[in-house]
Amino acid sequence: MIIQNFMPEIGERSVQERLLTCLRSEPKTLPSVFFYDQKGSELFEQITKLEEYYLPDIEIPLLRSTAKKVNSELKNCNLVELGSGDCSKISVFLDAVPKDIRETIIYYPIDVSKDAMEKSGHILQNRFPEIGIHGINADFLESMDLIPGDRNRFFCFFGSTIGNLTRAKTTEFMKRLGQVMNENDRLLLGVDMVKDINVLERAYNDSLGITAEFNKNILKVANNHIGTDFDPDDFEHVAFFNKEFSRIEMHLKAKRDLVVKSDLFKERIIFKKGDTIHTENSHKYTVQHIYDMADTAGLFVSDIYSDDKKWFSLVEMVKE
Structure with missing residues (x-):
């Protein structure tokens, strides 16, 4: 396992100034x-x-079933997880991928927390010793050009993390990702769907x-x-x-x-x-929101995988 650190040194004074600015706004x-x-x-x-909190009960089975549907696209790829955090979701995803395909994957987790990446990396290495792991300690919103493009890449952005970004940040993120992706690169994006307000x-x-x-x-x-x-x-x-x-x-x-x-x-x-x-x-997103995000990035929506209630979706997009 390799971890490269690209995080700038951010002093406590910078953190204090950020918090004070927000509280004065x-x-x-x-x-x-x-x-x-x-x-x-x-x-x-x-x-x-x-x-x-409905999300895990829906997302975990959906990750498993979706991995089985897309596993042929993972062969000989760089599997990139944006904002990887802990390894719970990628573990479920990889567990549903046949070992002979896993052996061809290099996994690139990207996260701001080096400690979380090291902990997750060791867990994954023990569970899937056949997979190469190359961690990138960086803010994925700012560092997409650090992701090696020597092979096809399969980007994963699980959970509903994209929902925490502002609309402006989401647009910026999708545009940047679309620029970074090469032909035949893919994105599997988790989105929490609009549903009953209650x-x-x-x-x-x-x-x-x-x-x-x-x-x-x-x-x-x-x-x-x-x-x-x-x-x-x-x-x-x-x-x-x-x-x-x-x-x-x-x-x-x-x-x-x-x-x-x-x-x-x-x-x-x-x-x-x-x-x-x-x-x-x-x-929270509608199907139209999904297609709008894809258009922003210049990507094609290959498939939308959802639970029976349509409460949560994993959206597969491809750069053509």
């Missing part, structure tokens, strides 16, 4: 990347096991309050970085479907008038009761 925001400290990651793991909102407002705790934990992360005195109990978790933008939005709403201060900066952050911090978007 109108409306106030906190970047969703800060959800995932150790506690946040543990809470998200709990979320994936909740009854209301189903969507329940998934982000679970009865045990785990998602609320996950959302509020970002305030503790901010405290750790910029010395603020946020009290999560002063905020209410709010998640709803914004029909105009076809997305679930997560916010933290102040329960009372607040003044948040820090020893690291003189300026105080003022909240009126009802003011919010926007913490995350999760866009």
